[in-house]
Amino acid sequence: MDAKNCIQKLKLINSVSMATVGEDGSPQVRIIGVMHTDAEKLYFLTARGKPFYHELLRDKRVAVLGLSRFKEMIRLNGIPELLPKEEQAEWLDKLFEENPYMKNVYPGKTRQVLDVFCIEDGEIEYFNLGVHPIFRESYIIGNGISKQKIYMITSDCIGCGICVKICPQNCIIQDTLCRIVQENCLRCGSC
Numbered sequence: 001m002d003a004k005n006c007i008q009k010l011k012l013i014n015s016v017s018m019a020t021v022g023e024d025g026s027p028q029v030r031i032i033g034v035m036h037t038d039a040e041k042l043y044f045l046t047a048r049g050k051p052f053y054h055e056l057l058r059d060k061r062v063a064v065l066g067l068s069r070f071k072e073m074i075r076l077n078g079i080p081e082l083l084p085k086e087e088q089a090e091w092l093d094k095l096f097e098e099n100p101y102m103k104n105v106y107p108g109k110t111r112q113v114l115d116v117f118c119i120e121d122g123e124i125e126y127f128n129l130g131v132h133p134i135f136r137e138s139y140i141i142g143n144g145i146s147k148q149k150i151y152m153i154t155s156d157c158i159g160c161g162i163c164v165k166i167c168p169q170n171c172i173i174q175d176t177l178c179r180i181v182q183e184n185c186l187r188c189g190s191c
């Protein structure tokens with residue numbers, strides 16, 4: 001798995017949740033259509049009159065989450081950028097061709113109320129609960145910064161083995177000291 005594959009999977013899922021920060025700081029979430037992807041970039045659109053539009057411009061942080069039928073969760077924490085004004089009309093036409101149902105939602109010239117955004121900076125987390133052991137990885141796209149929090153065993157470990165017995169994914173390897181196989185860790189905190 002890699003960032004490009006994750007973005008492609010979000011396009012295949014197509015209807016994904018996107019969370020923003022509301023004007024009063026409260027969480028806001030809605031379903032959006034992934035209109036287009038290009039390598040590690042994700043494109044979507046919305047109308048300039050919607051509170052969603054203003055949340056995108058004001059806070060500049062979004063969390064996108066999609067779940068595939070194979071129990072793969074793909075989370076993208078990113079920074080949406082409004083495409084330049086002079087490129088908007090061309091992008092709108094391109095996205096409407098790729099997503100014909102939009103012609104029914106915004107027929108004819110009514111599409112002009114829409115603007116296109118692109119996410120190209122952020123962090124992606126791939127979390128597959130459909131395999132055993134579970135599998136997770138994270139990837140940085142563009143100028144994103146990793147904010148992942150992981151459990152680690154320090155040099156204070158005395159090798160008692162208690163954590164090995166209680167780990168639901170058997171992802172703690174006991175040698176002289178113990179270590180966690182991060183790709184298989186649920187981050188449940190039991191250990």
Ligand code: SF4
Pocket residue numbers: 153156157158159160161162163164178
């Ligand atoms: S990390 Fe595990 S093996 Fe090491 S001291 Fe803690 S419980 Fe024991």
Ligand code: SF4
Pocket residue numbers: 151166167168169170171172180184185186187188189190191
């Ligand atoms: S956080 Fe949970 S899954 Fe991860 S190593 Fe600890 S017990 Fe295992």
